[in-house]
């Protein structure tokens with residue numbers, strides 16, 4: 001089993017980074033392979049809506065997204081981690097998501113499996129936001145669930161923490177990091 005973590009925050013060692021690292025540590029403790037991409041360190045251009053993918057079933061932009069496509073195909077559990085920025089995911093995460101249009105094209109235009117095969121994959125979402133409003137995560141959740149649905153990835157849950165703003169503030173939460181570790185263990189056992 002392979003677990004792919006995708007970190008969307010520009011802040012290294014920030015709150016979602018820490019949560020994702022704990023999730024991956026939990027998963028790794030069960031003996032599975034884990035890999036994490038930090039989107040901010042990758043060279044991923046925005047989708048140009050050239051529509052080349054509608055015929056080719058792949059994106060013609062030759063950048064680090066090609067590596068992300070390959071890892072997504074190989075993964076059994078995919079964890080997206082992004083803080084809330086202006087009610088949505090970060091620009092880094094949104095840029096990566098838009099490039100998944102090539103996989104949308106496979107499924108809806110070319111009628112082939114978006115990730116190359118039909119085996120079951122699971123998806124998990126980790127997020128934090130500085131505010132404490134009740135509907136803080138709704139727009140991002142809607143987007144993330146849509147992404148997983150389009151890729152035929154079964155939505156397996158989320159960890160969301162409100163009122164977390166300063167870098168590292170998640171460490172002061174009573175059990176957020178433990179929850180992330182345990183979620184990593186649980187998801188690979190299911």
Ligand SMILES: Cc1cc2nc3c(=O)[nH]c(=O)nc-3n(C[C@H](O)[C@H](O)[C@H](O)COP(=O)(O)O)c2cc1C
Nearest residue numbers: 009014015016083084085086087129130131164165
């Ligand atoms: C550009 C920007 C926009 C933000 N927008 C929101 C927002 O709409 N709602 C919110 O609750 N927090 C917002 N925040 C705060 C972050 O979600 C918060 O600081 C979070 O802890 C950052 O997580 P990280 O350390 O993983 O990057 C924003 C922060 C930045 C830098």
